[in-house]
Amino acid sequence: MCILSIVEVYLGVPFGYEPNDEMRKLLEDFRDMINFCIDYAHKRRITSFAKLRKGVYEEWKRRWDYSTHFCHSSCKIALAMLKKHRKKHKKEKPEAKKLFMQLDPVLYKFYGDGVRISVRPRQFLFINLKFGEYQKKFIDSWKEGKLKTG
Incomplete structure (x- = not known):
């Protein structure tokens, strides 16, 4: 008898960026989107991604x-936050407070020394990244096809 298990390993690599008003608005809107989803799922006791x-x-x-x-x-993200919150046996709903983004791979692309984020169809936001040698290794590996993002 042979048991085969596949394990995927994810590594989050932090990047700095040059802030601008458009990026700040996108981050604030994304936080509001998460809180909207949390509120909807919490009120209706939804745990399924498809239903939410x-x-x-x-x-x-x-x-x-x-x-x-x-x-x-x-x-x-909203469902992950709710699941973690339930495990801690807390009754009130969680709230996203920090500005962050976790995007589907189809929404962004490395573009030179920055990232191009698709905001709307055929409309993009370009962000200049600040990175060192550590982060550069990951960008180079991604460009060579050795690494997946998302």
């Missing part, structure tokens, strides 16, 4: 004018 995404999708599109992949990402 189906439930918030139309209202999400009315509220925000971004690529709908942002809806997928915010739903995933």
Whole structure:
């Protein structure tokens, strides 16, 4: 008898960036998207990604004018936060406070020394990254096809 198990390892690599008003607005909107999904799932006791995404999708599109992949990402993060919160046996709902983003791989692409984020169809936000030798190794590996992002 042979047992085969596949393990995926994820590594988060921090990058600095040159802030601008457009980026700040995107980060604040993404935080609001997560809190919207948390609120919706918490009120309805939803734990399934498919049910949450189906439930918030139309209202999400009315509220925000971004690529709908942002809806997928915010739903995933919201459910992860709710799951962690339930494990700690807390009754009140969690809240996203910090500004951060976790994007689907189709939404971004390394572009020279920066990242191009697809905000809307055929509309992009370019961010100049600040990185050192450690981060440069990962960018080079990604360009050579040795590494996946997302």
